[in-house]
Amino acid sequence: MRGQSKTQAALFSYIDLESRIPTSHPIRKVRGIVDQALIELEPAFSEMYSAVGRPSIPPEQLIRALLLQIFFTIRSERQLMERLDYDLMFRWFVGLSMDDKVWNHSVFSKNRDRLLASEIDELFFDAIKRQASARQLMSKDHFSVDGTLLEACASVKSFKPKDDGGDDDSDGQNFHGQKRSNETHQSSTDPDSKLFRKGKGKESKLCHMGHILTENRNGLIVEAEVTEAGTSREWDAGTTMLAKQGTRPGRTVGADKGYDTLEFVEGSRGLGITPHVAAKSLRSCIDKRTTGTEGYKISQVKRKRIEECFGWMKDIGLMRKLRHVGRAKVSWVFRFTAAAYNLTRLKVLIV
Known part of the structure; x- marks a missing residue:
């Protein structure tokens, strides 16, 4: 028997929002981890906001919305608000x-800027890390370190001489054949960015430059930092991140x-950490006393997993082309x- 299509919309819905999310959906596990972390951030939120004045978007909702923007690779706040309206x-x-009612995208961006001016990123990162450590999911002895280039939110055309006070791009200047360097030039859009190329034959x-330290379990x-681009x-960032891991015997870094x-x-x-770096064929700083151990071989296998982090952060997490200056x-x-x-990762590891 053919079913009938109803064009008349129901006036009331008797199914609440909670019951519409399947109990087995992985987003429920993520929400539980996030909620526990936000409870720890409550004192920081109280210091950020005044007790009087017009109420703002709750910071807890801001953080959850920003996480959704990363999880689902939504490039703009306008698209995020549209998705939030119907999803x-x-x-x-x-x-x-x-x-x-869903917020206006400009209101959301203005409230988000308050978070960007705070240390909520470090507090939230540490809160998530403490939950993983409490479940013994993180190694405290064996690490891997690496860095990657983050393309700035600025055009090469904005790379102008530092002593050039004008900012008019309509003069049709031709940069071909000109020598430009970070010592003499600077981006007028993002002065903190640096002109850099990954290797020979690559474009500048x-x-x-983003750096991360991962544990090998x-x-x-474990740690994440951003510095200016440079070999x-x-x-420097690697040793700085390692120095934050305390002192324990038998630690290694790949x-x-x-x-x-x-x-x-x-x-x-x-720092008391054995460097398990991939040895160069000529003039290596490590010898067979390090490369001949079984731990070195394991570190060289484990260190390649750090590329999974960079790949996810760039392809899914919107870090391939930066959106902030x-x-x-x-x-x-x-x-x-x-x-x-x-x-x-935790939604998979936590049973």
């Missing part, structure tokens, strides 16, 4: 009811050949995206 799962995750781009991100910045330098190897050993904002978004990646 019941989005409404449930953020904490809006069926009848709640305005970039920031489940590949969770030596990888070694890395690629780019870290086979005297600065990083000696810096790691100074300035190293402070880029650092905030980079660390928050790292926390989002850890959430995607």
Whole structure:
């Protein structure tokens, strides 16, 4: 028998929003982890907001909405608000009811900027990390480190001489054949970005450099930092992140050949950490006393998992082409995206 299509909409709905989300849906596990982390951030939220004045968007809902933007690769706040208006799962995750009005995209962006000017990214990242550590999902002895280029939200045409006071791009200036460097030129759009190229034969781009430290048990991100683009910045950021891990005997760190330098190897050993870097064929800073061990072989296998983090953060987490200007904002978004990646791993690891 053919069913009849009803064109008359029902006036009331007797099914609540909670029951529309399947109990086996992985978003429920993510929501539970996020809610526990937000409880820990309650004192920080209280200090950020005044007790009087017009109520703003609750910071808890802001953070949940930003997480959805990363999880589902939504490039703009306008698209995020549109999705939040009709998607019941989005409404449930953020904490809006069926009848709640969705915010204007400009209002959402203005309230988000308050979070970008705070240390909520570090607090939220640490809160997620503590939950993983409490379940013994993170190794405290064996790590991997690497860095990647983050293309800045600025055009190469904005890379102008530092002593040039004009900012008019309508003069049709031809840059062909001109020598430009970070010492003499600077981006007028994002002054914190640097002109850098990944290797010989590659084009130069305005970039920031993102660094992460992962643990080797489940590949969770332990630390995340953003510096200016530069080869030596990888070694400096690597030792800085390792120094935050405390002192324990028998610790190791795996890395690629780019870290086979005297600065990083000696810096790691100074922290009591054995550097399991991929050895160069000529003039390597490590010898067979390190490369001949079984632990070195394991570290070289485990360190390649760090590329999964960078791949997810760029392809899913909107970090391939940055949407924010300035190293402070880029650092905030980079660390928050790292926390989002850890959430995607925890929903699988937590039984």
